[in-house]
Amino acid sequence: MNSREGLIPVVLGTAVTAAGLTLRGTDVVDRSIAWGVAGFGLAHVVLGAIDLVEHRR
Numbered sequence: 001m002n003s004r005e006g007l008i009p010v011v012l013g014t015a016v017t018a019a020g021l022t023l024r025g026t027d028v029v030d031r032s033i034a035w036g037v038a039g040f041g042l043a044h045v046v047l048g049a050i051d052l053v054e055h056r057r
Contacts, residue, residue, distance in 0.1 A: 005051050009044045010045055013043070018041070
């Protein structure tokens, strides 16, 4: 399989960000934890995007 480097972190980061933003509106976890999960996901999106741009062929 020929996948571009950085694509997996971007996809995974998008899913984690969506989960964090979804948890933000519930009473399951504290809002600060939900924002932390969303920030963690956003960090993966940014780092994956950097890899995609750096390794463009």
